[in-house]
Amino acid sequence: MTRAAADTDPKTVFEAEEPHLAKRKFLHDAAEHVRDTAHRAFVRKALGGYYTSRDTQQARYRDWEQARDAASLAKWSAVNRLDELLPRFVGNFEANGGRVHWARNADEARTIILGLLRQARARAVIKSKCMTSEEIHLNAAMERDGYGVVESDLGEFIQQLRGEPPYHFVFPCMHVRRDEISDLFGRHLGTPPTDSPEELTMIARRHMRRLYVDADVGITGANFLVAETGQISITENEGNARLTAALPRVHIALAGIEKVVANLDDLAVLLPMLATAGAGQPLTCYNTLYAGPRQAGECDGPEEMHLVLLDNRRTEILADPEQRDSLHCIRCGACLNVCPIFKNVGGFTYGTTYQGPIGSVITPHLRGLADWNHLSGASSLCGACTDACPVRIDIHHHLLHNRRNAARSSPSRLERLGHRLFALVASRPWLFAAGGMVVRRTLWLAKKLPPPLLRAWLATRDLPRPPARSFRSQWRSRP
Amino acid sequence: MRVSLFIPCFVDQMFPQVGFAVARVLERLGHACEFRAAQTCCGQPSFNAGYWDEAREVAARALGVFAGSEAVVGPSGSCVAMMRVFYPQLLAGTPHETAALDLASRTFEFGEFLVERLGVTDVGARFPHRVSYHDGCHGLRELRIREAPRKLLQAVRDLDLVECDEPESCCGFGGLFSVKYPMISTAMAEVKGGSLARTGCDYVVSSDPSCQLQLDGWLSRTGQRPRTIHLAEVLAGVEA
Numbered sequence: 001m002t003r004a005a006a007d008t009d010p011k012t013v014f015e016a017e018e019p020h021l022a023k024r025k026f027l028h029d030a031a032e033h034v035r036d037t038a039h040r041a042f043v044r045k046a047l048g049g050y051y052t053s054r055d056t057q058q059a060r061y062r063d064w065e066q067a068r069d070a071a072s073l074a075k076w077s078a079v080n081r082l083d084e085l086l087p088r089f090v091g092n093f094e095a096n097g098g099r100v101h102w103a104r105n106a107d108e109a110r111t112i113i114l115g116l117l118r119q120a121r122a123r124a125v126i127k128s129k130c131m132t133s134e135e136i137h138l139n140a141a142m143e144r145d146g147y148g149v150v151e152s153d154l155g156e157f158i159q160q161l162r163g164e165p166p167y168h169f170v171f172p173c174m175h176v177r178r179d180e181i182s183d184l185f186g187r188h189l190g191t192p193p194t195d196s197p198e199e200l201t202m203i204a205r206r207h208m209r210r211l212y213v214d215a216d217v218g219i220t221g222a223n224f225l226v227a228e229t230g231q232i233s234i235t236e237n238e239g240n241a242r243l244t245a246a247l248p249r250v251h252i253a254l255a256g257i258e259k260v261v262a263n264l265d266d267l268a269v270l271l272p273m274l275a276t277a278g279a280g281q282p283l284t285c286y287n288t289l290y291a292g293p294r295q296a297g298e299c300d301g302p303e304e305m306h307l308v309l310l311d312n313r314r315t316e317i318l319a320d321p322e323q324r325d326s327l328h329c330i331r332c333g334a335c336l337n338v339c340p341i342f343k344n345v346g347g348f349t350y351g352t353t354y355q356g357p358i359g360s361v362i363t364p365h366l367r368g369l370a371d372w373n374h375l376s377g378a379s380s381l382c383g384a385c386t387d388a389c390p391v392r393i394d395i396h397h398h399l400l401h402n403r404r405n406a407a408r409s410s411p412s413r414l415e416r417l418g419h420r421l422f423a424l425v426a427s428r429p430w431l432f433a434a435g436g437m438v439v440r441r442t443l444w445l446a447k448k449l450p451p452p453l454l455r456a457w458l459a460t461r462d463l464p465r466p467p468a469r470s471f472r473s474q475w476r477s478r479p
Numbered sequence: 480m481r482v483s484l485f486i487p488c489f490v491d492q493m494f495p496q497v498g499f500a501v502a503r504v505l506e507r508l509g510h511a512c513e514f515r516a517a518q519t520c521c522g523q524p525s526f527n528a529g530y531w532d533e534a535r536e537v538a539a540r541a542l543g544v545f546a547g548s549e550a551v552v553g554p555s556g557s558c559v560a561m562m563r564v565f566y567p568q569l570l571a572g573t574p575h576e577t578a579a580l581d582l583a584s585r586t587f588e589f590g591e592f593l594v595e596r597l598g599v600t601d602v603g604a605r606f607p608h609r610v611s612y613h614d615g616c617h618g619l620r621e622l623r624i625r626e627a628p629r630k631l632l633q634a635v636r637d638l639d640l641v642e643c644d645e646p647e648s649c650c651g652f653g654g655l656f657s658v659k660y661p662m663i664s665t666a667m668a669e670v671k672g673g674s675l676a677r678t679g680c681d682y683v684v685s686s687d688p689s690c691q692l693q694l695d696g697w698l699s700r701t702g703q704r705p706r707t708i709h710l711a712e713v714l715a716g717v718e719a
Contacts, residue, residue: 027660034666044670340649344666378660380653380667381527383620403529411530419530425519426488426537432519436492456661461668461696464493471486471495475514 019367022351023374029349030378039175040344046174047337053280054334060282071273072392074266075328078227078258082318085227085260086309092230096292098305106136109310113138113219113252114145116306120250122147122216128234128241129153130221131169131331132254132310135353135366138219150211152240154204161188167347169354170278170333175346208240218244218302222255223330224270225307228263231289232307235274239286251293251302256310258318258327270330277390278332317365323398326361328391335385335395341378350375357385361398369402370410376402433472440466480597481511483545485553485562485586487688488520494688500711501554501589504602508593517544522569523561527654531569538566542578550596551586554711556618556687559588564621588618590686590710594627601634604716608681609639611705613671613694615687616649628686628710635713645674652693668697676703683707 034040058064078085090100101116103109117125125147133139139160142149151160155172159165161184166172173181181200182193191203212218220241224233232253234241245251261267275281294301317327336342336356347355352363352375360375376399385395407416425431439446443466450458457463482505486498502512522537541562545551553559563583570579593599612632618624632640651657651667658664672694675683683698683705685691691707698705 030660031662034662040666340651340667340670341663344663344670377656378663380616380649380651380656380664382616382649382653384616384647384649387620400527400529403527404531405529407529407531415528416530419525419528419533422520422525423522423533423536426522427519427540429517429519432488436488440492453655453658456658457696459661460665460700461693462699463696464692466493467495469495471491471498472514472516474495474499476516 019371022371025351026349026374026378029351030345033346033349034344039346042177043175043346044343046171047343050280050337054276054337055280057276057280057282061276067269067273068390068392070269071330071390072325072328074261074269075330075391076325078261078266079318079324079327081262082257082260085262086257089225089227089230089260090309092227093225093232093292093307094230096230097295098230098292098307101306101308103308103310103312105312106310109136109254109308109312110138110141112308113254114141116250116252117142117145117147117217120217120304122250124211124215125149125217125219126211126215126244126248127151127156127219128221128236128244129156129172130219130254131166131353132221132256133219134165134169135312136254136310138254150208150215152208152212152238152244153236154201154238154240157204157208158184161185164348165353167355168333168336168342169331169356169359170336212243212247215244215248217250217252218246218248219252219254220245222253222259222307223274224267225255225260226264226267226289227260229289229291231291233267233271233287233289235271235284235287237279237281237285242286242288245288245290246301249302250304250306251290252306252308253290254308254310256312256314258314258329273390274330274332277334277388313366317362320365322401323361323365325391325393326358326365326395326398328393329358329362330391332390334388334390338384338388340380340382340384345378357395357399358389358393361393361395361402364402364406369406373402373406373410376400376406433470436470440468440470481513481549482592483548483551484512484514485521485545485551485558486514486518487553487555487558489692490554490688493692494709497554497688497709497711500709500715501552503715504593504604504711505552508597508599508602510597513548515544515548521558521561523558523565524654526561526565526569527656535569535573538569538579539573539575542566542570542575542582545582545585546578548585550592551582552589552592553586554589554686554709555689556588556615556622556624557689559586560617560621562586588622588624588686590628590631591618591622591624593714594630600630602631602714604634604714605636605638606713606716607637609641609679610682610684610708610713611641611643611675611678611680612710613643613650613675613683613685613687613690613707614647615685615690618686619647624686628684631710631714632684638713641678641680643671643674643678645671648674650690650693652689654689657693664693665697668693672697672701672703676705680705682713684710684713686710 158173167175222232275284293305342356364372383396522534526534566579650671651664695707
């Protein structure tokens with residue numbers, strides 16, 4: 001499996017990797033992946049269970065579509081009032097005893113977190129699942145500075161042992177078979193082989209318990225930041241984030257600025273939607289609100305709590321009214337789960353932190369349109385993602401918007417010429433009819449010596465034999 | 480009613496029989512059909528590729544072609560979605576905006592027109608075959624057409640309608656996507672085409688000749704049984 005050499009060095013992906021090769025790599029990896037039919041079938045089967053439970057849970061809502069309206073409105077009103085809600089959140093969070101650090105980009109966020117680790121005289125760090133940390137390639141930066149870092153989410157732990165980034169931003173190791181996990185644990189942890197998911201979980205759990213106690217710092221993400229109360233909300237299924245946040249001396253949370261919501265009422269709409277759309281659950285097993293470090297008189301909790309608020313070009317999306325709603329994203333992964341492109345090319349082919357449709361929308365904003373527009377092109381625009389999105393992001397139309405923006409800002413000269421020519425022909429019915437006739441009459445020849453695009457079609461698909469006469473011509477002589 | 484036929488460019492050139500089937504069904508129901516020969520293409524290829532200036536030129540021209548028509552009916556969910564959903568967006572803020580909205584309100588996909596506008600489900604057709612219906616994504620998700628074609632098929636004599644196990648999956652055509660990303664497009668055809676073939680149907684019925692091009696191309700190349708046929712051809716009773 002080819003994949004980004006992501007976590008060896010933070011510079012490799014963001015700075016040093018040649019971004020202009022991203023498209024070529026995508027095409028290569030996609031071609032390789034679709035040949036692996038067993039893997040594609042495995043991923044489709046893995047998602048089969050999700051569809052069933054998602055449908056069951058959605059049916060329990062009195063009106064799922066109205067719930068989507070409510071969730072979308074909650075995020076819309078927050079994203080459009082960031083200037084008001086972020087300061088309110090920060091004020092309340094700091095009043096609870098937490099400290100906020102603003103990071104304009106990935107580099108600043110890494111520097112802040114490494115500084116906090118030094119300040120805490122940390123040696124061992126435990127982490128719970130946090131895609132924003134993948135976005136800034138935090139693990140690699142911490143390891144380079146000599147910190148031992150362990151991912152405590154089971155899926156992320158498996159990926160860490162495999163030396164791979166998450167395959168899917170909610171189901172990080174959905175592509176890994178159970179026997180591969182058993183072998184992996186055998187190699188790294190010396191445990192005997194087993195086929196039981198419960199036993200595999202217990203192996204990881206036993207391994208992890210001591211690490212929570214030994215860790216000086218726990219790093220988590222945050223699913224929502226509640227402005228009204230200054231709390232951060234973390235959703236998880238394993239209880240590992242609670243231990244990560246509560247046991248070490250210092251808790252550092254990392255979140256994008258778009259994670260803020262106005263109040264607990266909005267959170268009450270979003271939490272079940274996240275669970276249902278993301279994993280087909282009525283609610284995720286653990287939904288915890290963290291309100292600052294250990295308070296006077298409390299017997300547990302961290303001594304310090306820090307929150308790093310990351311921009312990393314989110315404000316550029318905010319400045320684009322057309323695509324601002326992509327900041328609604330609650331990272332549920334529903335759009336990946338229904339996406340035929342994702343299911344057929346797999347998570348690694350994208351070469352991005354955020355895979356699937358939403359990743360194809362936002363990556364050009366986060367990392368440059370010229371180098372990443374091919375992800376918007378790699379879509380049949382079927383719209384399954386948009387229908388699945390619990391917060392009503394207009395995902396597949398944003399792919400169209402990216403294509404349009406790219407055609408404006410960095411048009412291919414050949415393509416532009418092609419579309420000029422098309423407009424010219426389509427504006428002249430006689431030319432269109434004549435051109436059509438020429439194409440129909442010479443198709444047999446073109447099939448023998450196909451130009452590139454026709455060759456791409458004919459490699460796997462037949463073309464019908466063209467009719468002798470077009471509709472327009474036959475209609476004219478209709479009795 | 481006087482219906483103005485909207486014959487998409489590739490239907491004109493590659494599938495003329497679909498256009499005639501549409502006319503036959505509508506005329507059998509007592510409606511008159513006209514074909515305005517100035518029409519060419521809706522502009523979707525340029526629109527989807529991001530070349531909106533070029534698409535706008537083509538779209539603005541199409542507004543003129545269909546001006547004043549009572550109803551515009553096309554046998555392609557995709558091309559109808561271009562006119563009904565995307566013209567108003569493409570031409571928003573231009574002098575053509577009002578005309579685009581006006582045309583959108585008069586434009587219908589063939590099956591939808593019969594069921595929703597004319598209130599007809601039984602057109603008196605007979606088609607003694609087992610068929611499965613393929614939802615084109617533009618029809619399904621841009622126009623929200625799901626029941627109309629099925630109602631029409633259920634009313635056809637001797638027709639056995641079976642659903643596949645991937646009813647809402649895309650066939651992978653996607654216009655230029657099919658040749659710019661042929662490996663992904665083909666993988667999608669394998670999933671959808673395979674699902675349709677497993678139903679054991681004789682025909683895959685579609686409301687989108689572009690999906691037919693993709694599915695038929697793959698089914699034919701891989702030597703599988705079902706052929707594709709347009710809904711209008713089934714309703715016109717060509718296979719009596």
